[in-house]
Amino acid sequence: MGGIGKTALALEAAHQAHARGWFPGGTLFVDLRGYDDDPVTADQAVLALLDALGVRDHDLPPTPERQYDAYRALLAERRDRTLLILDNASAPSQYLPLLPGTDHHRVLITSRDRPDALPVRLIDLEALDPDDSMALVTRALRDTDERDDRPAREPDALRELTDLCGHLPLALQIAAGMLRRRRHRDIASLVTEIRKAGDPTTVLDRGSPGTDLYGRSLVLRPVLETSYHRLPPDQARLLRLLCLAPGAETGTEAITALADLGTETTLCLLEELAAAHLVTPVRPVGGPASAVRWRVHDLVRAFGAGVVAADAELQKEGEAARERVLEFYCRWAEAADARLQWLRGRAEPERFADRAQALTWLDGERAGLVAAVGWAREERFAETAVRLAEYLVEYLSWRRYFDDWIAVAQAAREAAHRAGDRLREAGAWNNLGAALQEAGRAREAIDAHVHARDLFQTVGDRRHEAMTWTNLGNALRDAGRAQEAIDAHVHARDLFQTVGDRHREAMTWTNLGNALRDAGRAQEAIDAHVHARELFQTVGDRHREAMTWGNLGAALREAGRTQEMIQAWDRSLEIFREVEDWHGEGKILYHLAHAHAAAHRPAEARTAYLQAAGAYTRANAPGEAAEARTRAAELPEPD
Template identity: 30%
Template sequence: MVEVRLLGAVDVVVDGRVVDVGSPRQRHVLAALVAEPGRPVLPEVVVERVWGERPGGRVPPSLHTYISQLRRVLAPVGVTITRAGGGYLCPVDPSVVDTHRFADLVAQARVADDDVEAVGLRERALDLWRGEPLSGLDTPWANQWRTRLWGERTAAELDHIDGLLRVGRHGEVLPVLAAQVEDRPLDERLAGQYLTALYRSGRQADALARYQVVRERLAEDLGADPGPELQALYHRILTADSTLTEPAAGPSPAPHRPAPVPRQLPSAPPHFVGRSGELAGLNTAFAEVAEGGGSVVISALAGAGGIGKTWLALHWAHGVVDRFPDGQLFVDLRGFSPDSLPLDPAVAVRGFLDALDVDPARIPTDPQAQTALYRSLVADKRMLIVLDNAATTDQVIPLLPGSPTCTVVVTSRRRLTSLVSRHGAHHLHLEPLVGHEARALLTERAGADRVAAEPDAVADLLAYCRGFPLALSLIGGRAHTEPHLPLARIVAELRESGLEALDDDEPTGSLPTVLSWSCRALTPEQRQAFSLIGVAPGPDLGLPAAVSLIGHPPAHTRRLLRALVEASLLDRDPHDRYSMHDLVRAYAATTADDLAGDVREEALRRVVGFYTHTAHAAERLLEPHRHPIHLDPPAPGTLAHPLPDMSAALAWFDAEHLHLLAAQQTATTHAWHDTVWHLAWTLGTFHTRQGHRHDRLAMWQAALDACAHLSDPATHTLVHRCLGRSYLDLGRHTEAIEHLHRALALAEHDRAAQAHAHLTLAHAWERRGDDRQALEHSIHALRLVRGLDRPVWEADALNQVGWFAARLGDYDTARAHCQAALALHRRHPDPGGEATALDSLAYIAHHTDDHHQAIAYYRQALILARGLRNTNRTANTLDHLGHPHAALGHHDHAREVWREALELYRGQGRHDDAVRVQRQLDALDDLAAAARGSIA
């Protein structure tokens, strides 16, 4: 039997034997995966849980190493780790993990048939604890989970003591309570347990004295008297109340169950699949019964219309129906009904009274009195109350019982935040189904044979629905009712008609209709924001971009976004970014067509202006020596995002890269021609440093198309030069040289533009293998820039002359030019140029047999490149660094840097460079094998 232990040090135990699963960090990676058994965990989530960092799109390579090692160690004991849903999945049963087993045992104890059984279950639960949970892991996630687990343990211990007192084991708990009350002198529940144990042990005087101690501490520390329950217990002890005498050990008598027992649950959904994580969340919420006299257990399921809230609630409810022997109540509150207002809670209460078989003559006329009667009838009963489709918290509150023995499940398209904050509800937000769950639902509805027969069409359908249950059910239902209709035909209709293909004559089965009901509850401002987000460029939206898109100040914009999140029409992630499910967004986009006047176009101008102006400021931080471009003032209402330094600029580019690409597409669609090439320019340095070569080419191709509508020759010159460089970096030399010569011709009267064209042509001829031609272009560029008073440009040209001189074997000339370049770059701080000059000097040192000096130069260049997060330059320098290491016989060092360069080249899609480095590594391996053979 396999056990994963988290209640202490993280361990894996097989048949009582601890398995060595590696270093503490590796164990913590495992803990991050099994915290939610059966659910994929995204790599960046693992990093945040284990490293305590938000990776910002970058996942440390060591994570992949840890995953590989865990797979190797755990596979022999039957534990697997696979890729699923974009993350890592460790599909162990929750019962294998001690944290989940603890919660399950505590939950079983709360619904046990008698106190003796409950005591035994809680003892088993508490015995699972071996120390501090997740020992050694100090991250915000771990600390938050650890705090919750300690709270669950404390509650279980208090419940356990109550149970022990009920079965007459007060002598056993007395010393335990004596120690605990010293540690928690203000805990009134604990004090009451201690007083009871003292009294039942024949120590009435000690119990009364202890009460006075508690009363004085409460008055001194909190300025308060003991609560009514503790005061009542004191008076019972004082008067030697006979009901406080020792209870008889053994099972408690079965509770009286009035007949008839209400069984109002609708039938279980017939095609339910997946949702193992959400079901586990419901079970956990059910296990967290409030302390005696506290609130009912409430689990509030929130999510967009069609996401499967009611199905999940009913499926779970039918699975645990035996735990509610006193009955189940159900009501559809019609919070988003197409044909009626939300149900008055007073009407729902009256329906519950009827279900509880109350004589109509006994039902009072006052609604508040009816609610009080309802709560009295369900008090101390183990009942399940399902409140489906709630509109607001106010609609729910009158239906909440006051007994801690009841469980309430609420579903709503809104998040019902105040239900969580004011009534201790456990919030559970439903996401779309993950990949295998979505396929299972489609298979269940359409049939396994149909799904197996058309794998390509099935893949397209799953991609379109993106895990949205209602969409999958609609498609599957149509396939079921039309068995001869090819699934490929449904795919074609979806591509042609979009969301309309998921319409249906039955309103509750039409996705557009269901989503429209959610929008009806929005204010006009909220509906407009919803529509605009549907057409905003990019996959999601940060708050600064949303401010410009929606056209309101930040605080007001945040309130609008929060309302959409509450309505489950918008999702907010921990990084304060907002996104919609693809189908919700498709519906939002259709509503944007109905906006008045030019609202839509003005909003898009503002948000595209936001991306353009912020990107321009970020580019100036990355490369302050680059010749600037002039932007027109942004549209009114546009608010650019301030960026304080280079690190902030890089982080912003990382987060908004896809949105900048989409912003250029929006500008192209609307024929905002200047914006099209401005966006290509603003991303130039970021694309070069991060190796986004294909994106850079696509943006400059769009810029060239936009130039056909512009007359400024300087713009044409710049676009042709940048497009030529983009072609060059992808190895398309003929097209590169064609555009570069075009740029040179257009720059006839622009000395700076000519110089930059010559510098880029030098690289083009280098790629063609003609270093002599490259040197001539570099010399020409140097002559041009020397009269421009631009020292950094001059340094670039000096280094390039030195580089090609070195390539041609003239190392003295090369060294003089590169040293002059290095001095200029350091005098006019330009770390990127400095790294390039150091790389050139290292090359010269290596080829003049000064390998140690070469290594020193390369390492300095590497530090600068990494500091700039220039992964393109980092890969090149690592590649170069391996050669002097190999020349000195430092094969392990050479292998190390070449392997890192290989990984970077592959990540950047630089296939030819990756193949070359792999050959270098193979040659090292051949040398090592030959050496071993000669020794043998």
């Protein structure tokens, strides 16, 4: 893309090649200015090349055809290998007539457009990685003033600045120049200025010196404007809409909904935009071609959003597109959530044949789904975004994405409160409490569940009030308040029995069992877990049956019934593996390892700890995985 550093790389490569003696005939360089209003034609470029080769004035052939003949003849006769750099080409017609016609010499062409139809070797340039971006700015400042220690003093601000620049070399170069001029101000001040502006290009272009040492333009927005205005209308429309998509990377299916086009049409347009380096296809490692997602560079995204914001008609088009993609996400997130929570005897959810398919779709769209919930702050999208937040609870809990879960619940809570929807606000408080509890923030979780409980009582929803009571009990247990937790779970159980919800009654029985175990009432805990297990078996909830087997094993351990404990954990492990709950699998393996270690069986304990570490790693629980590996390493080596 524009500003990626093509010319700088070509020139650096040429200097190094010349220093190594690869091109004793020297280097010929032509700036074709392919993206200016008046690009250089091949006919104009050949005159410059002939002049560099010593053909000028009266020696110059009179017609373009003869000029090309003379140019190729000179190169054919030239024994010393020469490098030809044709910079900034926007179309093959600018450079094809300039190719030497012999493989003795070499040609390096830079362009923002990918010439897929030509048999040339293509090297795509991407933005720098974060560490290289920081090194570039640091070096630029130290080369000017070796006493400039701001990068060392403000590493976090420097990293944020490079993020805001999208790791684009042109943007980084401009930012470094601004920091040089404002050398008595800290890096954080520039970060604040860019964040406040919203669009980094406005701040960077305002502070740009205009040109570099070679007279080349050092402004961002004209680079982006040129690329945008060269697009045909249908490609320009798709790029604008893609800049409004909720996630940094978006799947083809979601883009099809965003653009309101057919899949094949959308794919063709995306491929054209990729050829112009305005979007980047991203294929998951090991994933199928159909799983390709499309990324828009942050600066292009900011530019495109600015184009839309500046035009009333484009704003209307953009709002309609955002509404379509939000409805798309809501429909399929609901179907995926239904599959994750599906029980025998219920209607089959649409689209997703099993849990694995639902999880794969949710994993791929996660960033966009979470970002789309953030649209709840806008009145037009609030109701749909709040529904979307509800459909993500089970998934975010399952995958243990607690930060995302908290953000989603907070956005839903605020939107429901603004809309005066007390029922949905109560549900969002309840979900927020569950997320905070899982994140280890028990006191905040208790406050959230109390808010939820009071709101459900106000609107008279006893079933959801019961759910909040049992979640409150879990948070109280985590806070070490066992008797209060028991009282909350008993209250929830009685309410569920009153409304006839056997499934959630089962959940409350197992939560009550855990609280009873913490209170030292092991036999009562065992009875509660057995009751919960039987209810889960009746309603066909295999996942929660596995959890209850695990809890039952822990209660049996407290009662000293070791053999029954191991049998319960083995059954739990079998079902966790069946439903692919890696975190649940890791917990049970960890418990089994601990039991083996206590029974002086170090080999079995080591194997179980390492298996637990693997399961925790798959479950996005690196801290627990590290703990399991440490425990394995502490065991004595076998004889």
